[in-house]
Amino acid sequence: MSLKKVSKEQPDKFEFSEENLILAKKIVLNYPAGKKKSAVMALLYLAQKQNNNWIPLAAMKYIAKFLDISYINVYEVATFYSMYNLSPVGKYFIQICTTTPCMIRGAYKLVDVCKKNISEKENELSGKKNCSWTEVECLGACISAPMAQINDDYYEDLNVKQFEGIIKDILKDKKPKPGSYRGRINSEPEKNRQTLIENKNA
Amino acid sequence: MLKMLKVKVNDIDIEVEEGLTVLQACEIAGAEIPRFCYHEKLSIAGNCRMCLVEIEKSKKPVASCAMPVTDGMNIKTNTKLVEKARKGVMEFLLANHPLDCPVCDQGGECDLQDQSMFYGIDKSRFKENKRFVPEKYMGPLIKTQMTRCIHCTRCVRFATEVAGVPEIGAIGRGEDMQITTYLEKAMESELSANVIDLCPVGALTSKPYVFEARPWELKKTETVDVMDAVGSNIRVDTYGWEIKRILPKINEDINEEWISDKTRYACDGLKYQRLDVPYIKKENSFKKISWQDALQILKDKINITKPEKIAGLTGDLTNMETLFACKELFHKVLKSKNLESREKNIYINLNDRKNYLFNSEIKGIEKSDFILLIGTNPRYEATMLNARIRKSFLKNNTEIFSLEDLGDLTYNYKVLSNTTEEVKKIIENNCDISRKIKNAKYPLIIFGESALTMNSSKYIFEGFKKFLNENNKISEEWNSLNILNTNASAVGAYDLDIVCKTNETLEKINKNFFEIIFLIGQDNISINKKNEFIVYIGSHGDKGAEIADLVLPGAAFTEQNGYFTNLEGKLQMAFKASYPPGEAKEDWVIINEISKLIDGNGLFKDKNELLTAMNSHINSNKKNEFSNLFKEEYINEKILTLPIDYYHSNVIARSSKTMNECRNIRSKLKKTGTEG
Numbered sequence: 047m048s049l050k051k052v053s054k055e056q057p058d059k060f061e062f063s064e065e066n067l068i069l070a071k072k073i074v075l076n077y078p079a080g081k082k083k084s085a086v087m088a089l090l091y092l093a094q095k096q097n098n099n100w101i102p103l104a105a106m107k108y109i110a111k112f113l114d115i116s117y118i119n120v121y122e123v124a125t126f127y128s129m130y131n132l133s134p135v136g137k138y139f140i141q142i143c144t145t146t147p148c149m150i151r152g153a154y155k156l157v158d159v160c161k162k163n164i165s166e167k168e169n170e171l172s173g174k175k176n177c178s179w180t181e182v183e184c185l186g187a188c189i190s191a192p193m194a195q196i197n198d199d200y201y202e203d204l205n206v207k208q209f210e211g212i213i214k215d216i217l218k219d220k221k222p223k224p225g226s227y228r229g230r231i232n233s234e235p236e237k238n239r240q241t242l243i244e245n246k247n248a
Numbered sequence: 249m250l251k252m253l254k255v256k257v258n259d260i261d262i263e264v265e266e267g268l269t270v271l272q273a274c275e276i277a278g279a280e281i282p283r284f285c286y287h288e289k290l291s292i293a294g295n296c297r298m299c300l301v302e303i304e305k306s307k308k309p310v311a312s313c314a315m316p317v318t319d320g321m322n323i324k325t326n327t328k329l330v331e332k333a334r335k336g337v338m339e340f341l342l343a344n345h346p347l348d349c350p351v352c353d354q355g356g357e358c359d360l361q362d363q364s365m366f367y368g369i370d371k372s373r374f375k376e377n378k379r380f381v382p383e384k385y386m387g388p389l390i391k392t393q394m395t396r397c398i399h400c401t402r403c404v405r406f407a408t409e410v411a412g413v414p415e416i417g418a419i420g421r422g423e424d425m426q427i428t429t430y431l432e433k434a435m436e437s438e439l440s441a442n443v444i445d446l447c448p449v450g451a452l453t454s455k456p457y458v459f460e461a462r463p464w465e466l467k468k469t470e471t472v473d474v475m476d477a478v479g480s481n482i483r484v485d486t487y488g489w490e491i492k493r494i495l496p497k498i499n500e501d502i503n504e505e506w507i508s509d510k511t512r513y514a515c516d517g518l519k520y521q522r523l524d525v526p527y528i529k530k531e532n533s534f535k536k537i538s539w540q541d542a543l544q545i546l547k548d549k550i551n552i553t554k555p556e557k558i559a560g561l562t563g564d565l566t567n568m569e570t571l572f573a574c575k576e577l578f579h580k581v582l583k584s585k586n587l588e589s590r591e592k593n594i595y596i597n598l599n600d601r602k603n604y605l606f607n608s609e610i611k612g613i614e615k616s617d618f619i620l621l622i623g624t625n626p627r628y629e630a631t632m633l634n635a636r637i638r639k640s641f642l643k644n645n646t647e648i649f650s651l652e653d654l655g656d657l658t659y660n661y662k663v664l665s666n667t668t669e670e671v672k673k674i675i676e677n678n679c680d681i682s683r684k685i686k687n688a689k690y691p692l693i694i695f696g697e698s699a700l701t702m703n704s705s706k707y708i709f710e711g712f713k714k715f716l717n718e719n720n721k722i723s724e725e726w727n728s729l730n731i732l733n734t735n736a737s738a739v740g741a742y743d744l745d746i747v748c749k750t751n752e753t754l755e756k757i758n759k760n761f762f763e764i765i766f767l768i769g770q771d772n773i774s775i776n777k778k779n780e781f782i783v784y785i786g787s788h789g790d791k792g793a794e795i796a797d798l799v800l801p802g803a804a805f806t807e808q809n810g811y812f813t814n815l816e817g818k819l820q821m822a823f824k825a826s827y828p829p830g831e832a833k834e835d836w837v838i839i840n841e842i843s844k845l846i847d848g849n850g851l852f853k854d855k856n857e858l859l860t861a862m863n864s865h866i867n868s869n870k871k872n873e874f875s876n877l878f879k880e881e882y883i884n885e886k887i888l889t890l891p892i893d894y895y896h897s898n899v900i901a902r903s904s905k906t907m908n909e910c911r912n913i914r915s916k917l918k919k920t921g922t923e924g
């Protein structure tokens with residue numbers, strides 16, 4: 047992971063939509079009086095959802111004013127967490143986990159698939175502008191490694207061929223089925239196994 | 249009373265107050281603890297881990313800066329474990345720190361360099377590439393080399409806490425953490441350059457001083473600053489004649505550990521626009537002449553002029569010796585009464601020193617619980633004093649009011665209406681503010697010079713004094729009446745009562761009444777010159793020298809020993825760090841020579857005689873009826889704080905290239921409105 051780049055093209059203005067404004071005010075009320083700056087993370091996420099999955103500088107300024115804190119405070123938080131995107135991402139935003147368990151199970155092969163089919167570099171939009179990908183640290187689905195997250199869904203137990211299929215569907219604007227690609231439900235053992243006795247290498 | 253705790257440091261028993269940290273306890277016991285992120289004046293971060301110590305019954309080494317002392321603690325700072333832990337921390341700090349000490353400006357005064365002499369290991373086990381961080385723009389004063397940064401966050405804490413401009417922050421995380429200003433804009437603070445002193449490594453260094461000198465080559469002189477009336481204590485570093493840099497000197501009563509950017513960087517103004525030989529104006533251009541000829545011309549001119557047609561104006565950077573010599577020259581030799589130190593017709597009551605001092609003292613601001621600003625913008629008029637107000641605001645949540653909306657003062661304040669009517673209401677005990685002043689234990693009323701130059705100044709000042717006296721807010725213990733003078737020489741001049749006894753000098757100058765006008769370091773006054781013969785005595789070729797007919801080169805505050813009284817009334821001496829350029833002489837010597845020329849024998853034999861005479865003059869009890877010249881009347885008018893051109897407020901700052909650059913950048917910032 048490297049320091050997130052802030053997009054060079056920035057919208058001039060950002061404001062919460064009417065419903066998000068109501069929601070934002072509600073979020074602020076969750077915190078004790080005088081501590082409303084604690085709402086910064088929730089509001090940044092709200093702004094990201096509203097603005098096609100990325101946070102422009104104008105939104106950071108807007109939130110800083112909304113919570114009465116300095117711009118740099120919001121900027122610090124936004125650059126710290128990897129789930130905040132500071133430059134535009136595709137409609138389908140693919141995050142591939144490359145932390146150790148996934149890496150051992152072949153995560154970099156998935157990365158190669160992305161490089162081939164979407165864009166040569168991370169965080170670059172695909173030819174049709176509807177898709178971008180990035181490497182991320184552990185997404186907490188090690189039992190189903192290797193895996194990728196596309197928008198809000200996990201795609202688990204992948205191999206190269208299956209992942210290629212998923213990417214091709216996405217590029218055609220079709221949403222493939224999320225979950226395990228080896229037929230597992232959640233993190234259950236495969237083939238209904240309940241002990242490791244018959245597995246010699248376990 | 250605070251509870252005292254018994255602790256052991258390296259087997260020495262000591263008693264410390266409750267609430268101190270382990271690091272402070274160790275210092276009391278005389279055990280030195282290495283540190284990078286800890287700083288007495290800033291909040292505790294605890295992120296450099298260099299201050300690890302061993303505490304009995306604690307399994308791991310403890311960061312002493314963030315650990316409060318408890319009773320019966322047994323602290324050890326000299327064990328093998330401690331040394332090993334610190335060496336480990338140092339190795340991690342050095343893993344990513346470049347080995348560029350030979351080209352680093354911090355070399356020789358670098359905390360990391362010094363401490364690595366004790367805790368560093370001789371070779372690196374880190375085989376990977378070092379981290380690279382791009383340089384950041386932080387304005388015209390701060391040069392950055394962010395690969396050197398060890399993320400102590402002192403600069404971040406300083407900007408948010410002391411300077412009150414939360415513009416520096418740490419973005420990213422882990423190895424990619426970077427210190428930067430918001431979107432790499434210049435820091436909009438008058439205290440910004442203090443982060444250079446705070447930086448324990450060479451990540452933030454001084455831009456104007458870049459590659460100029462090494463600290464061990466410089467001659468260090470501890471002296472005082474004259475850029476404003478606060479009288480910050482400074483250290484002037486010289487290399488030969490040239491002043492290379494100015495650093496703060498700790499004085500808890502005045503400037504703590506900080507100085508303003510003007511104090512620090514106006515020093516390059518001492519190199520440019522200097523007057524080094526006497527000049528005479530002939531056919532609208534200046535010609536060099538010798539001292540002898542210059543004084544002869546002056547003598548001839550004085551001999552044919554009546555005493556009442558001679559006037560003198562002293563300047564904002566003039567030291568007290570010169571002021572006193574001028575007073576004696578005018579009083580004894582020239583027999584003229586027209587010597588004036590004020591630039592404007594400021595109402596001043598010279599009956600008592602308390603009428604023109606900052607009586608609560610700068611240190612006293614810290615305990616005040618109510619502050620009212622009348623016609624003053626302390627952020628620009630006295631930056632260090634403003635920092636104290638902010639400290640009080642943070643510490644006691646002090647209620648601060650201003651008659652006028654002054655923009656960002658780095659703390660929250662409430663705006664009243666800027667009319668004399670508002671003041672009248674307060675002193676007639678007729679509004680909320682009067683009640684607040686009465687209820688406050690340590691109220692602070694600050695009058696700026698702008699409030700004292702109006703037609704009804706006497707009314708509001710004396711009225712306020714009466715109101716405070718009636719309510720017991722002026723006593724031996726606490727005097728809440730404060731005057732914020734802006735010129736370094738102002739209080740000294742009032743102490744020597746250098747005001748025209750008839751209060752007509754300024755008016756008569758405007759009416760072109762005088763035939764000879766002496767400008768002694770006075771560059772802030774605009775004179776509509778007609779037939780006057782103007783003599784300028786001073787250090788820089790600025791507004792004063794431009795209109796002068798005869799220019800006598802003097803010395804700047806760093807080139808002569810001289811007393812200054814700061815706005816609290818503290819007498820401090822500015823020491824000679826360098827010497828005047830060319831044929832220029834110390835100011836009091838010039839005045840003495842003029843008097844010698846006119847009446848044959850000089851005013852003083854030597855400086856000691858001058859000092860003795862000055863002391864006895866100050867201590868002599870004299871009645872002064874000066875304030876009677878002002879009319880005490882109520883006029884309904886607006887109290888407007890006159891804007892100060894912060895980066896250009898005196899000759900030295902005006903000649904400084906660095907100050908010019910700061911001013912340009914600040915004014916551009918204002919024009920584009922990028923601050924919002």
